[in-house]
Amino acid sequence: MQIFTKAFWLQLSSPKVFYPVAGKLAPWFAIAAAILFVIGLYVGFFVAPPDYQQKDSYRIMFIHVPLAWMAMFVYIVMCGYAAIGLIWKTRLSTMMASALAPTGAMLTFLGLWTGALWGKPTWGAYWVWDARLTSFLILLFLYMGYMALENAIDDPQRASRASALLGLVGIVNIPIIYFSVKWWNTLHQGMSVSTSGISMEPSMKIAMFTLAFAVWFYTIAIALTRVRSIILERERHAAWVVDLAKAGGR
Amino acid sequence: MLKAAGLECMRGDRILFSNVKLELDAGELLHVKGLNGSGKTSLIRMLCGLVMPNAGEIFWGGESISDLKEDYLANLLYIGHHLGVKAELTGLENLKINAALGGHPISEDQAWDALEKIGLRGREDLPAKVLSQGQKRRVALARMLVTKAKLWILDEPFTALDVDAVKMLEGVLNDHLHQGGMVILTTHQAYTPPKTTVKYLQLGEAT
Amino acid sequence: MLKAAGLECMRGDRILFSNVKLELDAGELLHVKGLNGSGKTSLIRMLCGLVMPNAGEIFWGGESISDLKEDYLANLLYIGHHLGVKAELTGLENLKINAALGGHPISEDQAWDALEKIGLRGREDLPAKVLSQGQKRRVALARMLVTKAKLWILDEPFTALDVDAVKMLEGVLNDHLHQGGMVILTTHQAYTPPKTTVKYLQLGEAT
Amino acid sequence: MIEAMRWMLWREIALAMRRKTEVLTTLFFFIIVVSLFPLGVGPEKETLSQIAPGVLWVAALLASMLSLNRLYAEDYLDGTLEQFLLGAQPLALLVFSKILAHWLLTGLPLVLMSPVLGMQLGLDVDSILLMALTLLIGTPALSLIGSVGAGLTLGVRGGGVLLALLVLPLYIPVLIFGSGAVDAARTGVGADAHLSILGAISVLAALLAPWASAAALRISLD
Amino acid sequence: MIEAMRWMLWREIALAMRRKTEVLTTLFFFIIVVSLFPLGVGPEKETLSQIAPGVLWVAALLASMLSLNRLYAEDYLDGTLEQFLLGAQPLALLVFSKILAHWLLTGLPLVLMSPVLGMQLGLDVDSILLMALTLLIGTPALSLIGSVGAGLTLGVRGGGVLLALLVLPLYIPVLIFGSGAVDAARTGVGADAHLSILGAISVLAALLAPWASAAALRISLD
Ligand code: HEM
Ligand SMILES: Nc1ncnc2c1ncn2[C@@H]1O[C@H](COP(=O)(O)OP(=O)(O)OP(=O)(O)O)[C@@H](O)[C@H]1O
């Protein structure tokens, strides 16, 4: 099989080869994401039973938790791409990192937002300085720093290398930040509300995981689409892009 | 010694130059010519290893400079549009530090001598910020008198210098070439090259 | 129109020059000469009112410039070692804003024209930071093409310009003088002054 | 004259937009500084909500001071300031436009952001609104006063200490009345007096600071 | 090599001494920020002494960050940095000397000053000494981490605030363990664990940051 040869993967890491592949894959992921969203939301809001304590407000969980998971995961993937791009000088990797950053920031923001909305009915406050919340907030800052740096440098080549370096530094720091915040909080006091008290009905699990996959596919679809336009922008002098523009299409 | 082939430089959407090749041996001077914006500074920074070429490679004694790194840099003296002269330090201190950080530390006496030769007598102990434009440049150029580097790369060295200083500088360049050194320079001013081998490299259309 | 007498400038412990007097009428050019550090820039900044003279006074149309203030400045265009060109703005924007803040707003078309004449065609819309040294200077110098000021004070205007640009600039100076303007300049480069009245002012010893 | 002011405003805003992130980063600086406090002080809600107005105001002060740092520095280095001085426009007017632009680009966003941060620190709704109001009235004074300091520090190499000594006594009233307003309202005294004093400071600053800044710039460029 | 490092140290310190007030400014900023708090928060003694470690650490963070702004900026503008890159010395070594000098000139004075400020905020003697110790161990990490940010934001206009945005989140662990130590000691848990983690962070930063900074500088100069 072609897929198992090293040459195939090496070839795929060239923007020229990857561009049409991404173009073909993106719509499928988008469609899958849309379908799963619909199913997950339906199960979550209409099938799953109300919680005996939180009534219906707990249903935010179905959106909140997948968003939060994905937001953290995207940061790691993004920094991984950045590191690869910086060390092995593969152009596609830095492009992927740039393509992931805005999505990650948006997921983080939405995670914060949904969490805050959830906090009001359960904790009586939109925000508390709990370890998980705090480290999540810091994650948003890290995303913002990454994007701000990339935006602030006009030369795209230099911008992507600089932000990749920042990502590398960031990845070293992620565990340190995570544990410090955790420890900082637990040393002071236990949180009055624990988030693990929800017993999971099967339908709840289904809703949760369906939506988790939906967010996954959405992220992939968006990242592929965005990386396509980044490829076009950064490689606009390459012969194949010029040809593509002349041909006027994909 | 210095050799480059197929150099290409792209800035923004524009290809500034492509397929530039050059070769420079001991005792030779390369005069890079071109109109404003033709890419002289870009080429020069490429030869210093400050900018990566889009295509092509640069060799020093047969090896690629991106492999040689420090071994290449130890042979190099670059003086560009920016001077690297600290406003708060005196001319003397500036020279000594620049020399030391460039890898060739010099003694106090050598520094005094160099500054005197370059025409800053009586100004050695003034902070560079009160010096005139031309005097600041002289502080930077004084490194040429004390360096052991073989390859000098000078971007418009004559800027802001008065007629005497230009003459003196030409003398210094000649001496360096006669001792087997190499020089790459750009200038828009009238310049009589020395009697050793002089090569020209024209970027863009000629005037 | 412009007159000064008994000007003295002291920097640190040093008297750079003293008892300098000059007089300049419509259509005349004053070339300030001197070695590096002889005080040309200091004199010029004095004439702009940026530096107070230790002694002596400067008159414009018979009145002291320290009394006239804005009325004098409206007649003045000064381009010095520092360019006043914003790295983030395009050449076009830089020119328009500099002109407007200098008191002579210009239209979009005028700005395009001026930049084309000064040799920046195709570069009007690039942020100044990506321009080459000579191109940045051209953006600053383009103000000469759009200003209504009568007195131009230029500190080494030919720096970093290529041969074509120098020629063009000389033409611009000639035109200005023929229309009754006044120019004060310094330069270390060979310069053929125009055919109107040219005055020389030597600071320090001659070469 | 109005023409020149308009150009100046346009210029400042264009420059800021060209750099895009500059405006956003001041805002983020504000947010981060405020968020640092709970991390340093600990997450107890009562403590936090008690110190919240002080923290917000100190952060606003710092954010505004930081961004003021660059108000004239670049124009000074690249020679633009020389050109302003030589321009035929009254310098104080140009300076005023610059300060106005500065406030629009950095002060105003802080004001708009402050409610969210107040919430994070556990302030109640009334306090939050009052807080935002004090910032709205008080931050222009920060920009105005800071501009004088920025002008003075330009030439003088390490004039930092002098600047702080000059500017701080003027900043402190803004801080005290700004953060004091919320406390006053909490204790039932009412915040009207605080607000009107804050307003008076801003008006006074608007009248005097442009001239003082212009003078400072002239001194710096001599 | 050691020679070059010595020269670099000498150079940095000579420059700082020539400018004299620059060192003082950082220190002064630290003092001001700390002193602003009682004004913003109100004079209650228990509140103040409770938030004191947090306030001191946040102020130290901000002060160190502010001075980082200038760590490479000038060398970049006047072309010295180019020369460093072209020098025959490993860049990371030069960078390390620069960071060391930076800490000696800005971090150390803060450490020495902190007891006085701690006293002002009503901390007891034990807490004050512990506080100073955490600062002594922690501030080098601030200089080191900040240097990477300073390298990355070079030449980026408006880099000052951007630098803050990049660096402050990375400072947070230092802040937490630094200010947490005093709290831990107060509640009887003991500060040893905090101190050793703080030390570990500094050592880790000393090993990695010079290389990362050197890489950042190379990228910025391309
Ligand atoms: C602004 C407020 C909030 C933020 C920033 C936030 C953030 C996060 C993050 C980052 C995660 C993933 C962490 C992990 O899996 O370890 C998460 C998961 C979760 N959150 Fe939140 N959250 C917030 C509010 C809430 C509230 C109010 C509740 C409900 C009382 C809640 C319930 C949950 C639950 C049940 C999970 C899944 C935990 C697990 O499966 O491990 N969150 N949240
Ligand atoms: N992003 C960009 N987009 C378009 N053109 C660019 C960009 N960046 C740089 N340039 C162009 O690259 C050239 C830079 O050339 P360089 O500085 O090497 O010129 P030079 O030959 O040294 O000129 P000078 O004699 O004026 O010093 C300029 O023409 C500039 O307009």
Ligand SMILES: Nc1ncnc2c1ncn2[C@@H]1O[C@H](COP(=O)(O)OP(=O)(O)OP(=O)(O)O)[C@@H](O)[C@H]1O
């Ligand atoms: N504080 C000071 N102490 C001693 N000398 C000083 C002091 N400040 C300035 N100077 C001297 O004043 C002179 C400044 O001259 P200026 O800049 O006007 O020269 P210039 O004629 O423009 O030279 P150039 O041709 O190099 O531009 C220099 O010689 C400098 O050494």
Ligand SMILES: [Mg+2]
């Ligand atoms: Mg050039």
Ligand SMILES: [Mg+2]
């Ligand atoms: Mg001069």
